[in-house]
Amino acid sequence: MDQQKTTVEMTAEELELFNEAKAAKAKKDAAEKKAEEIKTYKSMVDEAVNATVIEARTLNEQITNLKEGILGRFKAIIDMKEDLFRDKKNMAREGRFTDTFTNSESSVRVTLGYCTKDAYDDTYTAGVDMVHEYIESLASDDKSRQLTQMVNTLLSERSKGGQLKAQNVLRLEQMASESGDEKFIEGMKVIREAYRPAKSKVFVTVEVKDDNNEWRSISMNMTNCGK
Numbered sequence: 001m002d003q004q005k006t007t008v009e010m011t012a013e014e015l016e017l018f019n020e021a022k023a024a025k026a027k028k029d030a031a032e033k034k035a036e037e038i039k040t041y042k043s044m045v046d047e048a049v050n051a052t053v054i055e056a057r058t059l060n061e062q063i064t065n066l067k068e069g070i071l072g073r074f075k076a077i078i079d080m081k082e083d084l085f086r087d088k089k090n091m092a093r094e095g096r097f098t099d100t101f102t103n104s105e106s107s108v109r110v111t112l113g114y115c116t117k118d119a120y121d122d123t124y125t126a127g128v129d130m131v132h133e134y135i136e137s138l139a140s141d142d143k144s145r146q147l148t149q150m151v152n153t154l155l156s157e158r159s160k161g162g163q164l165k166a167q168n169v170l171r172l173e174q175m176a177s178e179s180g181d182e183k184f185i186e187g188m189k190v191i192r193e194a195y196r197p198a199k200s201k202v203f204v205t206v207e208v209k210d211d212n213n214e215w216r217s218i219s220m221n222m223t224n225c226g227k
Contacts, residue, residue, distance in 0.1 A: 063220065070204050074112060077101065097199065107209045114199040118163040124194035128155065130187030131172070137183070151175065169195065 010018065078099055098113030135151055138144040154168040169191055176184040207215040 066220075067202060067204055070110070071112060071202065074099070074101070074110070097197070109207050109215070110204065111207075112204045113202070115201045115203055116197040117200050118159045118166050119196050119198045120163060120191070120194040121196050122194075124164075124191055127187045127190030127192075127194060130183055130190065131155065134179075134181055134184040134187060147175075147179075164191070166195065166197070 081099070097116050098111055100109055100111040102109040131151065135148050138148055151172065154172050155164065157165055157168055159165050169188070173188045173192065176188040179185075204220070206218045206220070208218065210216050
């Protein structure tokens with residue numbers, strides 16, 4: 001059935017009121033639609049976040065179990081390695097924090113151990129004092145001033161944990177050896193012997209060789225931005 005059109009006559013004032021009412025209704029409808037869309041959006045976010053955290057916790061538990069399983073699998077191997085390949089100095093395992101194992105074909109290797117943080121015992125300061133005594137004994141020529149500045153810089157640089165960087169100790173030991181000064185050498189020996197790296201996180205890395213005979217890590221985390 002055809003709809004009949006009705007013509008309504010309005011005054012200019014009535015037409016203005018009608019248009020205002022029409023605009024107000026359109027604005028209200030748009031606001032209600034947006035509110036409903038926001039409600040749907042928030043519901044979708046809640047659903048996605050809640051599902052993701054459940055999956056993340058499950059994955060975290062699986063990775064933790066995997067790591068513990070790998071460490072347990074290699075424990076006996078590491079113990080045997082200690083017995084078979086202990087060097088002449090009879091070095092204790094305390095000074096080594098990582099172990100790497102490669103298969104017979106040299107196509108796969110596994111590295112496991114602990115991340116470490118630089119740390120020293122209380123004898124460290126005695127070594128630093130000896131190094132400072134050496135610096136103070138130097139002449140005031142340009143070469144000595146340059147060496148003094150370099151040593152002070154290496155001694156002052158700190159790791160994130162606020163400790164003297166281990167790589168700086170190696171550089172200072174090299175400088176001490178080159179100087180031939182007994183006080184400098186002894187000071188660095190004290191610092192070296194005071195080094196007590198602290199174990200932090202346990203890590204496991206697995207690598208395989210690609211077609212170009214280069215090692216490629218198998219990513220086991222969700223923060224890897226590489227290919």
